[in-house]
Amino acid sequence: EVQLLESGGGLVQAGGSLRLSCAASGIAFSSYAMSWVRQAPGKGLEWVSVISGSGDSTKYADSVKGRFTISRDNSKTTLYLQMNSLRAEDTAVYYCAKSMVYDKEYGMDVWGQGTTVTVSS
Amino acid sequence: DIVMTQSPLSLPVTPGEPASISCRSSQSLLHSNGYNYLDWYMQKPGQSPQLLIYLGSNRASGVPERFSGSGTGTDFTLNISRVEADDVGIYYCMQALQTPTFGQGTRVEIK
Numbered sequence: 001e002v003q004l005l006e007s008g009g010g011l012v013q014a015g016g017s018l019r020l021s022c023a024a025s026g027i028a029f030s031s032y033a034m035s036w037v038r039q040a041p042g043k044g045l046e047w048v049s050v051i052s053g054s055g056d057s058t059k060y061a062d063s064v065k066g067r068f069t070i071s072r073d074n075s076k077t078t079l080y081l082q083m084n085s086l087r088a089e090d091t092a093v094y095y096c097a098k099s100m101v102y103d104k105e106y107g108m109d110v111w112g113q114g115t116t117v118t119v120s121s
Numbered sequence: 122d123i124v125m126t127q128s129p130l131s132l133p134v135t136p137g138e139p140a141s142i143s144c145r146s147s148q149s150l151l152h153s154n155g156y157n158y159l160d161w162y163m164q165k166p167g168q169s170p171q172l173l174i175y176l177g178s179n180r181a182s183g184v185p186e187r188f189s190g191s192g193t194g195t196d197f198t199l200n201i202s203r204v205e206a207d208d209v210g211i212y213y214c215m216q217a218l219q220t221p222t223f224g225q226g227t228r229v230e231i232k
């Protein structure tokens with residue numbers, strides 16, 4: 001069974017840091033691009049970042065560029081999101097999602113259950 | 122950034138009847154390779170989003186045939202041929218031609 005399991009969310013003060021993890025199982029992890037997508041309370045979806053299958057290509061939303069870093073460890077089939085200089089507006093449920101292809105963000109066909117990040121100001 | 126605009130934002134539907142959601146982009150999503158980089162996702166209450174349609178018109182694995190996507194360039198439509206009660210949720214379009222952006226979402230509810 002294909003599964004993505006996020007962890008690492010929690011309550012942090014503004015200006016603080018947090019590292020999210022997404023453990024994958026049941027897929028050829030290194031063959032697919034992986035993304036982070038977030039959803040603020042009561043709001044819509046916002047794409048955050050993507051990393052290619054090998055990890056050599058990354059892309060970020062302007063709202064997190066310079067503060068967040070996406071990475072992956074294919075030997076551990078795990079995706080990460082290092083979040084620094086957190087702001088109240090980063091408060092959201094963070095989902096990891098698998099793309100259908102190696103190096104593009106489209107077709108996110110497997111999603112985790114999400115992990116909640118709350119930034120207190 | 123490419124801005125995605127969905128309409129309507131709320132859609133009351135009758136089971137068994139058809140329904141459609143419009144999504145317009147501020148720039149063409151048609152790539153030189155012939156594909157439109159437009160996905161449709163659905164989020165049921167309390168659940169994670171799920172992929173319905175990718176590259177404009179391709180139904181994702183396991184998605185019922187009553188869901189279809191059409192359109193090209195800047196105008197796209199998600200059609201549900203016969204709505205079922207299980208289709209209640211929020212539907213999002215997302216462009217992936219440039220840095221991905223989602224539409225505001227369309228809430229589908231049963232009348």
